[in-house]
Amino acid sequence: MKIHQYHFLKPDRITLVSICIILVISVATLSFKYDDKKVSHTSIAEKDSIVSQKAFLQVYKVLMSPRCMNCHPAGDVPLQGDDNHLHPQGVKRGPEGKGLYALKCSNCHQSENTPGLNMPPGVPDWHLPPSNMRLVFQGRSPHDLAMQLKNRKQNGNKSLHDLIEHMNTDLVKWAWEPGDGRSKPPLSYAEFVNQLKIWIDKGAVVPPRGR
Numbered sequence: 202m203k204i205h206q207y208h209f210l211k212p213d214r215i216t217l218v219s220i221c222i223i224l225v226i227s228v229a230t231l232s233f234k235y236d237d238k239k240v241s242h243t244s245i246a247e248k249d250s251i252v253s254q255k256a257f258l259q260v261y262k263v264l265m266s267p268r269c270m271n272c273h274p275a276g277d278v279p280l281q282g283d284d285n286h287l288h289p290q291g292v293k294r295g296p297e298g299k300g301l302y303a304l305k306c307s308n309c310h311q312s313e314n315t316p317g318l319n320m321p322p323g324v325p326d327w328h329l330p331p332s333n334m335r336l337v338f339q340g341r342s343p344h345d346l347a348m349q350l351k352n353r354k355q356n357g358n359k360s361l362h363d364l365i366e367h368m369n370t371d372l373v374k375w376a377w378e379p380g381d382g383r384s385k386p387p388l389s390y391a392e393f394v395n396q397l398k399i400w401i402d403k404g405a406v407v408p409p410r411g412r
């Protein structure tokens with residue numbers, strides 16, 4: 202009887218021990234796999250975040266270039282030239298961005314560039330953003346400008362997709378056909394739109410303050 206029991210117990214113990222070993226191994230393998238996934242997830246997210254921010258810094262260069270900034274001033278007077286000096290002749294934004302009283306933008310700015318040095322540039326409906334949605338670029342850091350572009354209350358109620366569409370308008374495209382004597386933005390139009398798309402596709406990540 203004793204021998205019988207002994208014989209019965211022995212294989213049982215072995216089975217128990219092997220089950221334990223198998224359990225330990227599989228838990229270890231599983232958690233290792235899980236960890237592995239977690240690690241590669243964060244590194245993809247980190248990579249995307251870096252790519253997104255880098256793309257925004259390229260976009261930012263264009264936004265801050267004179268052709269764009271001159272229509273996105275901090276004050277209510279448009280700017281002129283590569284030195285962003287105040288527009289002379291007492292020109293002001295006005296509620297709709299089209300000028301005040303008799304000094305309408307369209308008095309001087311035609312639907313195309315007037316040829317010759319220091320002549321008024323033009324596209325149809327040349328104007329500044331309206332006074333209730335001023336879309337200021339001048340003086341904004343990359344952090345502040347990215348926040349502004351993402352904020353529907355400050356960007357004319359546009360989604361990020363609308364933002365890409367907006368780049369297709371005459372006012373924006375004009376910067377690459379700016380008329381005699383004016384410099385163009387630092388990126389080509391196609392590269393600018395491409396970088397904007399990368400910024401948005403990779404999460405529209407806002408660069409940190411102080412950069």
Ligand code: HEC
Pocket residue numbers: 263264268269270272273298327328329330331336350355356357359363364367370372373374375376386
């Ligand atoms: C002649 C003036 C003018 C010029 C030049 C101009 N803009 Fe604008 N921009 C505007 C106006 C006006 C608006 C407001 C929307 C509208 O009325 O089309 C605007 C709106 C915007 C917005 C905000 C839209 C949004 O979705 O948040 C962006 C971004 C923008 N412009 C980028 C640019 C860039 C980039 C350039 C240069 C390549 C540029 N602008 C040149 C007048 C101008």
Ligand code: HEC
Pocket residue numbers: 267268269271272279280281282283288290292293294298299300301304305306307308309310318319320321322327328329383
């Ligand atoms: C009295 C005529 C006149 C009026 C009115 C006028 N402009 Fe101009 N504007 C000019 C002339 C001329 C230039 C070209 C100056 C130069 O290149 O030296 C110019 C240049 C500009 C530029 C600079 C473009 C650049 O990138 O260098 C902007 C921006 C501008 N005007 C915006 C406006 C807006 C917006 C209005 C209406 C609110 C307006 N202007 C009203 C005559 C006018």
